[in-house]
Amino acid sequence: MIDVRPVLRLIGQLLCALAAAMLLPAALDVHDGQAEARVFVVSAGVTLFFGLALALGMNAPGRGWTTRQMYLAVVFGWLVPVLFAALPFIFGPLALSVPDALFEAVSGLTASGATVISGLDHAPRGLLLWRALLNWLGGLGVIAMAVAVLPLLAVGGMQMFRLEMPGSAERAIARGRRIARAVFFAYVGLTLLLALGLWRVGLGGFDALAHALSTLSSGGFSTSDASVGHFHNPDAEIVLILGMVANGLPFLLFYRLLRGEGGAVFADSQIRWYLSLLGLGTLGISAWLWISLDLLPSDAVRHGAFTVASVMTGTGFYTLPYGGWGGMPVMILFFLAFVGGCAGSASGGLKVFRLQCLFTDAVMQLRRLLRPNAVLIASFNGRTIPEDVLESVMGFLFVYALAFALLAMALAFLGLDFVTAVSGAASALANLGPGLGGTIGPGATYAALPDAAKMLLAAGMLFGRLEIFTILVLFVPTFWRQ
């Protein structure tokens, strides 16, 4: 039997943090004189009660974590907070139904950004801050998971990013702590920087903060129904482009930059690929905007870069409702949504490094056909890609495709049309947010979908966020034995 006490304790601690976060919107609502403040205070109280009960009630032995405990912690560390994060939505002035509230909470904490709420422009500010905070906390969780946990668990080839810890155990722990602290401060620092930047270019203080919170986490909850397009502020859009590009970068990079290793940015081939793909997509879409919509070249490039960065990193902001664009930009965006950002970042999707591994290997295959006796080895960042990594990545791609197919079919079975089902499934798995088409495209909300479809999409977001395998493992019978 697995010792679940450390897992429960961790969940308790997460709930305490969530309760503390609920006090911020409460304070804002008190300041605004909104009656909604009560909802946040009560929700915080309930969450804190359960959090403390778990955190203090479980005296976990101070041994290290086993693999199984880590899987449980990863999966339930997302599932349980989601239930509590939904409380303010259910009991708040919007009085969302339970499926709607759960959908919104999952979408927030997985940093997806799909919403069922319309009329955001007139919603109480506390609620808007709560959504942005969910994004931000979720993003923090994603980064912690992507930098520390997934490489350790070797999910889908992530063992390539295991930190090499030379020296004794104490030194390794000390270094791990340093890295964790650096990544955390990079995240907080970049958020503040972004908020400051947005404020400087003319956004209101609250809007600047809310957008900074949901940009760096690749979340994409906005404070307006028209998303970023509401502000008509080109400078703010450029600042947000930078923020979105940053959330798709591996966060360990910021640790390196803090240590003064500036060359690391260009030495990493994953980053080069990531930036090239961004550039390529921007080129295509800007050209289309310029030719077909008759935008000024500078506007076309700005909107193009904004949309590509938003979709590829899975943020989900938009300046123009791209759902109504013609075939070519929509097709490019559809495929970019699958790509996602770099491994070890806050973004969703398949991740650039996986595609890179697969592509280099496919090229090797071709060369091998021509020179059957040559020794050709696929490499990533100058390191050989081990066979088991390739197989894991391929397994990941397969399971991702399977999850996409099943989700799309299930959604269509509930009566959704082709474009909605296919783009909704892709968007949920990539933690993007808006889909394509009139129903769930940018500018529309998920409110019109049947409740079952919302639950399926929420499950899809969780699967996508947890890289699918961490959840699948729990369904293997041998996981629970011993």
Added chain:
Amino acid sequence: MAVAILPALRIGGMQVFRMETSDKTERVGPRIAQVAGGIGLVYAAFTALTALGFWIAGMGRFDAICHALSAVSTGGFSTSDLRLAHWNADVQWVAVAAMLVGGSSLVLWTGAGRAARTSLFKDAQTRWYLMFVGGFSGLLALWQWTVNDMPPAAAVRHAAFSVTSIVSTTGFASTDWSAWGGFAHVVFFILLFIGGCTGSAAGGIKILRWDLLFALASAHIGRLLYPHGVYVIRYNNDMVAPAILDSVLGFVVLYFLTFAVFSVTLTVVGVDFVTALSGSAAALANAGPGIGDVIGPMGSYRPLPDAAKWILALEMMIGRLELFIVAVLFSRSYWRE
């Protein structure tokens, strides 16, 4: 061609052939001529049988021969604008059987005829193939019956016909399934990627490769729990060599890449999203019809711009030649030697 001509290509061809029949059960290498002859015989026999079947079921002689030729080859050209909807239910069931055979591994039929009659049904690929076709036919029949109020017999027939037609990448149609609603569209779109068995006339990614990918994914789950375990990928109880897994991997990656690149190219020349996405998938799999009003099962590719037709034709070629051969032509070192 899948079993006989590919190895005749000097460079790279042999490797591709090995990939094509990477299930080692057949061991065709040393006796290619024999096997190729056997397959030719099987192919001709099935065509004749199908023609006879069509004729008995009530088709005219000319139509019977034409349809037999394009059913067993999983081609899908018909002599009527209404496709197979022009003829009665019996004809359509004969077509289902013919397409099913056309998408199965022809090598195994020769084996079945010669030595072990059971080997066909012991084959993992054949079982998966039948399961796919059966499962999705059942699902769609249920959908048609309950949601669209089709009589049960017709629902089963049309579902079985359409699913077989897509999975075996034939492209016949017994009814216009684009009117079946979103669920049918998504299912058929996904089925476009599955394809028939290796060593058949069908296109697509092929069941064998999906089978191996599935095994890879299961091995990965096992490795997540027991990182030091030894995981052997088996197919038909034979161990699959890493080189074969590698080539499957390369193929699938190139397949999806080609699909994506061609979808985008199609939209560049002005095709809409759904038509481009499904058209690209259908062309690469050599299936025929796509999804949407223009190129649906009862539509035609005629309204598309000429550039799109060229692109689709090229893509069909690439799909038919299993990607690698075409890709090799584009490598510089191939021309240098």
